[in-house]
Amino acid sequence: MRHRISAAVDVEAPPDAVWAVLTDLPGHAAWNPFIPSAAGTVAPGERLSLRLQPPGGRALPIRPTVTEVVDGAVLEWLGHLGVPGLFDGRHRFELTATPAGTRLVQSESFSGLLVRPLRGFLDGGTLAGFRAMNDALRGEVLARRS
Secondary structure, three states, X not given: OEEEEEEEEEEOOOHHHHHHHHOOHHHHHHHOOOOOEEEOOOOOOOEOEEEEOOOOOOXXXXXXXXXXXXXXXXXXXXXXXXXXOOOEEEEEEEEEEEOOEEEEEEEEEEEXXXXXXXXXXXXXXXXXXXXXXHHHHHHHHHHHHO
């Protein structure tokens, strides 16, 4: 079973300003309601240490592996719940320059045996977490620029 969720936000700042906030992992504690704890090196092959806090859900520590980095444009990681194939998530941030600033799309593609029973939570709490993070990221970028 596969399932994908996605949320986008427009930020009135250039991609490099959005990228700087997104990849400042220790700084997430100050602004990010969905991933309030983040550590590691943003480079392919590196493992991150993240704590997810979906709205209405319980905190979940994960240790995904960074799979793609394109400075100022793409950050992607792959995480597993337990063993690979049970519940896998490929999380992706894409930044695209727009005339007004940056379009940020945060998405995740899920696969594995537990996707079907967790689909309601993914479409509810997890997607709400994406939206809350996107809005908070926008606010943090604008606050840092003023």
